Amino acid sequence: MERHETAAGAPTAAGGTGMGRTAGAGLSVVAARPDAAGAGPAERFAATALAPAAASVAAAAALAERFAAADPAAADLLAATAFGAYGARHLGGAPRQAEPAPGTSWWHGPTAHHTTSPLFRPLGYRRIRREPAAAPARPTGGGRHRKPERPADDRSAGTGLRTAARLLMARPLVTADGPHGAALPLIRRHAEDLAERFATLLGYRLTLGPAHARLHKAPLPGRGLPGLDPAGYAALARALADPAAPAPAAVRALLDDWRPPAELAADLLTAPPLPAVGPEVAVRRLLAETPVVLLDDLAPAERAHLLDAAPAETERFADFLGLTAEIRAEGVALLDPADELTDLALPGPGTLAQAALLLAERLVEDLRPVDADTAPPAVLIPDALIDGTLGDITDDYGMSAGWDAGYLADLAAFRRDALDLLHRMGLAAPAGRNWLLRAPAARYAPPAATGPAVGSGRHSRPAAAVAAVSR
Template sequence: MDQQEYAVGATRVAAGRPDGRAGGAGRGTADAVLAVRAAVRAEAADPTGAVPGTTPADGDDARSADAVHDAVHDGGALSPDPGLLRLAHWFAAATPGTADDLCAASFGLYPARHLGAPAEPADPDVSWWHGPTAHGLASARTREARGESGLRRARRDSAALPVVRSGAKPGGPGRHRKPERNRATPEAAATVRPPSAPVARDRSGEGSPTVESSATESSAVESSAVESSAVELPVAELPAAERRIAARLLLAHPLVTASGPHADGFPLIRRHRDWLAERFDTLLGYRLEVGPWHARLCKAGLGPGAGRRLEHPATGAPFTPGGYAQLALALALLVDAPEQLEYRRLLDAMRAAVPEPAADPADLDMALATLAGWQVLGDPSADPADDTRVLTVDRELARAVPAGPPALADDAADLIRRAAEAEPATAVRRLLAETPAVLVADLPEDRRAWLHEHRLSGPAALAEFLGLEAELRAEGVALLDPAAELTDLALPGAGTLAQAALLLVERLVEEVRPLPGEPVDGDVPIADALIDGVLGDIADEYGLPARYLSDRTALRRDSLDLLHRLGLITPTPQPKRPPTWHLRPPAARFAPAPDLQPAPGSGRHSRPAPLVPSPPGPRTGQRA
């Protein structure tokens, strides 16, 4: 099914279609679905057909369906939407990975994810394993100092440091020593570039002052995006810069409101909504809806195994299947709820709709906090522990959240498949726009053929639209964001986890990267002992915060998870055993430049010394 028809079906089936209400709940004209439901309930209450409390003549007067709906629902039971209630059951029965895929397919609220720090230009037929790297740019930071949550090298006697190997800074000790930060030249400082849309930063900084400072700077950039573009750019370039800002903002945040954290970009979206709608539909098959109070980019699913998980907006904890189920269940009730809703009444309705099993309080808190972050729910009460507090419901935003129609699918797997269906051109462009890198080996034959035929023009069109840079290599294509803004995960990034993951991937590449001429079938396996050994070396050289110092297993788990989500490593499941890990070709862009003739190491997992044939000696019986 075409993605546009699919998304339109979501609005019609799952939540009813808004027909011109000016903003959120109770802000304007009638909603057809609510009017029909209210009329049915009113007729059941009064066989004469008049709304309770009015005369037949009064019932004929023009009246807002929202007002009718609130009057009928005042103190009554909430009615869940059947499609979203069905989706909640699918979430509850899903495994964690399937639940993430189902979330991307049904809501489509995931942000784009791109790598930064482009490497030097190279021949497109060069492999990532052997081509130029972004190591100097990606790793440009000093080792002697750090923020509160960053890594720093432990001080040691210079005589105890290892010898310099390929890729290390010339003349400096340390096998993995990286170049220091280059000071910006006056010419570079004076260079003016169009401002780009602010997006969410990596949360791997664990609430450190460094991350808070970055968030403050990002907020300052958001508040001055429009003004800075007007000051720095010539008048003739303003429309193109504004469109790019708006497009990047929507790709990073598919739901933007006029009063939310990205309200400064909302006027740009409204100003260029026709152009943006046409470009998103042509390039990606996404439908853009822009109203007076919100803009919604309806993204497609990413398919099995490629879903993006939701996280708690305050703690960053990943959603569980139970959390997704509570989110869908709450939405099923809120799309048709009164504008002012008691918190206790919402909980009672959720328990009545799905009585078993009882909801985990952590899952419920995760779901309600996410709805509050999307501005579907507002809480004017000053005491969050008060069960009698009244929630403000924005029904229009609640109806804008679903992007995939659960009523059209047979089960969760069918919904995930339907959401990712598209013609080869659209499917490949979606992967380029949403994922860090697209590898030819991962594509079906028809999509692989399209990418081969449009290897230059396809990525170039998206790069121009979104302000990205295309990096073509023998294994595939990556659209890079040098500003490191159009991504929810940053590498390099602030915080212990991001820095440890960067050190881990660059050292793993140095150990197992194939040499030119060596047979390699895409990914390269990594021994578990090598991962543990490298993480141990990082801990010894840099020290770790208390969280990871006492739990090395958590460091391994979190580092591998971050690299996996960035597409730099991939697991291979094994029955009754933990998965084995493989390095992916794009990981090599974060390592030092390859040494084509490396010296053999002495470690257990080091590359063995090449066998050099000895010169032929005299034959037996022959005089020397």
């Protein structure tokens, strides 16, 4: 997946650390009002004191100017830097087989094919949101040295902390009038522990005001706000400072969802950037926010840390967020057993998700490296194979599965959007004008020994041609 230096965090603002308290990274002094010196315990993790209206307007104007001058990719990155409001993203579906031996490649490891393929889902399938299961209790033994069992109220507190943490990872802006406002008391109850854990584990800053909670995330490329272009971002910045300012429909829809109170709007416009972090925290951010972390995508220091500390790092996320890990020769993916902690669903319902998954499955069957010991983290996809495979699956499933007629009539757009979804989920990557199929895609294909013959559809290239290119 595309990497960017800003994944490690924006540089610290001159003259300060961006933290309201020197005792711990990311812990902010709550100041829901200018005279917050006497704030109570529930307010001690709020945003910095409300900026005067003039300061917010000036900040909005400066930010809007930067957005307007940026290209789309730079605008997305600036939005992730300024707002940090993107949701976590993880792959769905977990293999039922036992975890393989260390060093196993995704190309030849356990697959989730039988539980995730669109062929095994009804047309009206919708993912069911449910509370995440609590982490399984560890055996304590029965000897005289065993640790005392945790009281029931301690276990309940741990579950509440995890529920609040998962919500903030999925919805970094929670407002009293927004769709998840009922969770504000839970977040407030665990504010101190949440702020400490987010700051220590990810270098994120949690702020809590009278009517909002905000988890300020670090910027990642490609994680801007959906539906907004540079002009839309500029309009959003102006609307945050002046709700009466004219704004396009996409911005109004976003503000209707956020429903930001005045103190949150000021925080979004004037909060200092997060301080820079080292390789350990940079790797954790990628694990927590992105579907797959490949070793080849990391800087040398980050790669060395993940190679050395992958089991320990994944255990931290299992404890804090209830995520499980696939540790493979090529890298690490964190999965959500509840299949919900993601802003994109793959596997998922709908034309694009189903077609993208089938495309990945068939490309793996055609291009999977034979030698497990020398399998690369990604292989080049012959361009004609993409078109042929997409044509095959459209013939096989398009009409019977009720796929979107617009896509069926415009295979160029279908190809573009299906590849884009695979890219955003870490299963494919652009390489100039070509595309690479990445090893984690194999977790959605049948095991190597059971795949069908190469080039079996009427649009597919002959097997000899595919074999020649894959070599």
